[in-house]
Amino acid sequence: MNIFDKPYFPLDYFSYEVFVRCPNCNGKGKVTTAKGGYFDERNKSAKFNCLDCGHTSPSEEEWFGYYMGYIGFDYKGRACAHCGSVFQKVFEKTQVPYKTGLAQCPVCKQEREYEINWYRYKGETPTDPFFGLDLFYQKEVKNGLLWIYNLEHLSYLRDYINSTIRKREAVGQSSMVAKLPAFIISSKNKDAITKQLNAFEKEIRKTCANTV
Structure with missing residues (x-):
């Protein structure tokens, strides 16, 4: 036992x-x-x-590990650049962060490039x-x-x-x-x-x- x-x-x-x-x-x-x-x-x-x-x-x-990227409703309080609606998009993990990413607002459907916030992924x-x-x-x-x-x-x-x-x-x-x-x-x-x-x-x- x-x-x-x-x-x-x-x-x-x-x-x-x-x-x-x-x-x-x-x-x-x-x-x-x-x-x-x-x-x-x-x-x-x-x-x-x-x-x-x-x-x-x-x-x-x-x-040397991975990063997770977020845009939209984060600690900076970002929102859609067209209608002001808050939203969030999570990008796939990567070891090579890039500056901007394409995202579509779920409310007004406008799509544009947003600056991505990258964080060390420690899952x-x-x-x-x-x-x-x-x-x-x-x-x-x-x-x-x-x-x-x-x-x-x-x-x-x-x-x-x-x-x-x-x-x-x-x-x-x-x-x-x-x-x-x-x-x-x-x-x-x-x-x-x-x-x-x-x-x-x-x-x-x-x-x-x-x-x-």
Whole structure:
């Protein structure tokens, strides 16, 4: 009988250490920041270091990930340039932002170019939340992409999917487990997921031993 009685942490909880692909050599790197504190404070203290080529970056000034673009009703209070109606358009994620985009007002049907506001996309994707770098430990398993940040994240996920009893408390929509894809929590995939997590753990422990 495996009992899961840990707190239901958000994914951000595990982001104090994230193994990533180096943007310089494509080798194994690590993003580190303060384990506790608010996420904004951790943003400012985030550092990247490549374990292979030695490339470093002292802050999150560099962003290698995706951006989400918005026009219309945003924090600037924009509206249709023709009739003044508020509306919103969301553009597809991109790693190369562009200045303007075409949008049609749903009220007056007038179409024109608007300046786009771009924001760093930090959704639950296989990238680190500070630099947007691709995670080093990710692999296709059972038609889904399995990925982890570090050993604690790995252990927490493995304990959860292998538990037969989970404590009865509100999970909350912001918790990591509430956002797990179906292929990970499917009982028929448990052995395959666990096997890959064990393989990740072996690799990480080897890396840690070699960098001591």
